[in-house]
Amino acid sequence: MSLELKKVEKKVGIDTHIHPTSLTLEKNTINVLLGSTLAGKTTLMQIMAGLDKPTSGEIWFNGENVTGMKVQKRNCSMVYQQFINYPNYTVFENIASPLAITGVNTEEIKQRVGKVAELLKLSAMLNKKPDELSGGQQQRTALARALVKDSDLILLDEPLANLDFKLREELREELPKLFEDRDCIVVYATTEPSDALMIGGNTATLLEGKVIQYGKTLEVYNRPENLISAKVFSDPPMNIAEIIKSGDNCKFTDNNVQWKSSIKIKDGAYKIGIRPHNITTYKEGNNSVEINGKVQISELSGSESLIHFTNGNLNWVSLSNGIQQKNVGEDTKLYMNTDEFLYFDQNNKLVNNG
Template structure:
């Protein structure tokens, strides 16, 4: 089912939580609403679900305006952060409850529950009560309960926030598998960029109730449309330095060690005139010889070792930068290093305010 939002707005007295949102989600897509706390993503989900009413605007499921429908009339399945399972019921009873409320016969309910339980790999827990399950198992039950009635839309509000890192990876992969298997249009709210990048067909990045960027994960990472999107995605974060477009390339204003980059790929976002904000992802800095031309040179101020990568923090002129490198070489603080730049992102200077 397609979802379309037209000028969706939600105000709480003097606060505008969602600000004239216009959005289209294609049938069968999984879209992540991503952004920092307070950006309006959960409020947007609640309005789509019918749990809150919009101040202005309209919501369409295919061509039907559902703004006047109650939540139970919108044919959605919803999964919350806190599982919201009935503690006095077994897993089977929890999963069958939505079907019971719809008037399904007991035999049909049992068959449908078994089908959903198999899909989420929780058949062996059907006779247990939620208190006897781990957090990951409880969340699987919550997801199974949401899909058991074959809703046209699945809404998930930070469903993995209470789980440890390994379980989060396992369950997000499970959500993606089930979503693709069912072909159900899904909206997934998260503040975790890794979750959004790993499972989305598209990401809606929100800032202060507005759309910062709406695109595929690859496009958002490789071609951010503004400084906010560039800053939010990426770990470690993108480096930013002042710069200027010059005749033979991009001049990086590093203080006493200004340099001009003539090679490498350049992505331009927005209308660029005069001064620009130059973004360089840490992995776009490639270690090279200190004698090489067009290299950014600096002195190492800190080293972080994380798994397969090493983060080198160094000072180049007046700028502090971070490079992401492998383990092939040993580094030490105070050592001078040089990096060639493989890719630059250019933004209007005023975007960096």
């Protein structure tokens, strides 16, 4: 079983919402579509489900061309950012609704709904209406409705975005387990890089209607093919600087920060990308290099400290462990872990690959 997009393109008027995209999603995988709002995640999902037709290109499912096939004939389910349930159905009736429509018998409905409800901790609320539930429970009901059907394709469109922090964490931990023994392809859209890392599986980074990179989540994170993919998969935003390399010596173009590098690339001008957690107020790793910064904002979250600082034209973010008290306007020293630098060439392609 696999879902294959072949050069799928979506245009609305003169706007291109999805640039020609080819993507193959395998059976029993969770696939994260990672990108900011308007990156085309929802459009792509709707095309996968058959809720929307591509302008050109084909969609194949299980070796069958399903382009333009209506969603009712495809065995898929979808969960939305908003908590979508039938307002005057009880939780039980809501979960049972996709089964009831396809004419499953009452006994089996009871049994299957009971099983899914237990999985999602809804057993005690089966007789309540959606309005009487908390946001988390409403979204669990919507998830249960998606799961009860044994769909081939389950689409989750930012399902956690409208939940408060605690519930989000809780449900996010449960999600991958829910899909573990299922014979289906799961697609999960999110704007949060941390969601992708927690869920694992595969990740596709998206920007402005283009799939930038698709692969195993950790690989995409550790070895982004290019600067755009690295930027999409970094939160807080990635720090970027122009550098000059000559021999072993690397140096920032804008200031005097320099370090030794054993990287095997030609001499010349490059860009480096540094994730915020690789710039810290203390030394980390064996090859750290110092950088001066003027503190702009300092956000303490208890376990972590986010310090925004400037150095010449650079306006960067650093992320240190613990509480690192800094005053706004203060000049401070920070340390960059040079082992973790990502080097990109002038075409923004990653060069220290592997």
